[in-house]
Amino acid sequence: MPAFFQKKIDRRSRTAMVAFLTGHFCYDTMRSWNRTSSYAHCIKLHCLGLTSKQSDNAFDMLDTDFWDEIREPIDDFTVSQDSRYTIGINGRSGGYLVLYESRRELTGHLSYCPTCGQRNFTKVPPTFEDANEQVIAREILGSQNAWHPGIYLTQASIAALPLAGDEKLALITRIKSQLANCSGSAACGVCRNPRRNFTVPPSKLSVYPGKGIDQGESFDGEEWSMVSLRDRVDLVCAFDAACDAIRNNFLALLEDYRVVEVTEYRPVQVKQLVAA
Ligand SMILES: [Zn+2]
Numbered sequence: 297m298p299a300f301f302q303k304k305i306d307r308r309s310r311t312a313m314v315a316f317l318t319g320h321f322c323y324d325t326m327r328s329w330n331r332t333s334s335y336a337h338c339i340k341l342h343c344l345g346l347t348s349k350q351s352d353n354a355f356d357m358l359d360t361d362f363w364d365e366i367r368e369p370i371d372d373f374t375v376s377q378d379s380r381y382t383i384g385i386n387g388r389s390g391g392y393l394v395l396y397e398s399r400r401e402l403t404g405h406l407s408y409c410p411t412c413g414q415r416n417f418t419k420v421p422p423t424f425e426d427a428n429e430q431v432i433a434r435e436i437l438g439s440q441n442a443w444h445p446g447i448y449l450t451q452a453s454i455a456a457l458p459l460a461g462d463e464k465l466a467l468i469t470r471i472k473s474q475l476a477n478c479s480g481s482a483a484c485g486v487c488r489n490p491r492r493n494f495t496v497p498p499s500k501l502s503v504y505p506g507k508g509i510d511q512g513e514s515f516d517g518e519e520w521s522m523v524s525l526r527d528r529v530d531l532v533c534a535f536d537a538a539c540d541a542i543r544n545n546f547l548a549l550l551e552d553y554r555v556v557e558v559t560e561y562r563p564v565q566v567k568q569l570v571a572a
Pocket of ligand 1: 412413485487488
């Protein structure tokens with residue numbers, strides 16, 4: 297597929313790179329009154345370079361929910377940028393693809409329920425083999441790990457353990473740290489089935505729509521070395537390529553699908569008489 301949004305830039309020429317960046321189309325990152333803007337492309341139908349036959353199909357397509365079919369290049373782009381940048385849609389009726397700053401943030405969940413999918417901000421407590429450790433762990437979990445080690449020493453069940461005082465104190469200190477952020481049991485708060493700890497803590501993409509990118513930038517400051525200019529050109533070219541990939545997906549959709557009208561029947565609740 298020929299490039300539509302992408303341009304070839306001479307990365308040896310400062311003038312060419314600055315001309316590309318300052319001449320690139322920009323659009324608001326939020327509402328126009330927030331006055332922040334970033335690199336963008338218009339994806340309204342009349343801006344996509346469609347043939348008249350494609351345009352007819354495309355207008356029919358607007359009544360369907362096709363965005364999920366063509367948006368995948370956004371995820372690829374975000375991954376390729378280590379989640380520091382992503383692409384969003386802005387404008388009335390979503391007429392613009394806009395480059396946004398973003399970041400991966402931990403959700404803070406430490407465990408999940410494989411049965412119902414519920415996530416939990418505490419960990420499943422480890423199991424202890426040793427009988428003395430089990431007694432200490434039970435006391436610590438029963439008190440939400442809230443006390444100083446010395447206080448646990450005075451609990452009747454721990455006082456009765458056949459160990460020397462300093463041994464107990466060392467055990468209490470170790471088990472307290474092993475049980476940090478753990479809930480009292482492994483049970484899911486919703487369905488009571490056992491939870492599991494995440495091996496990789498889950499994260500989500502946070503987008504910063506209030507941050508414009510290179511708004512009003514003239515690229516003549518000291519921070520714009522040839523290296524940083526090239527990095528910026530690479531970023532914007534990758535954005536352009538992703539927008540092309542989305543447009544290509546849309547063109548393929550126009551080629552491969554047509555819109556038909558179907559009647560859907562849905563169940564309704566009615567009251568009926570039945571013999572008593
Ligand atoms: Zn559950």
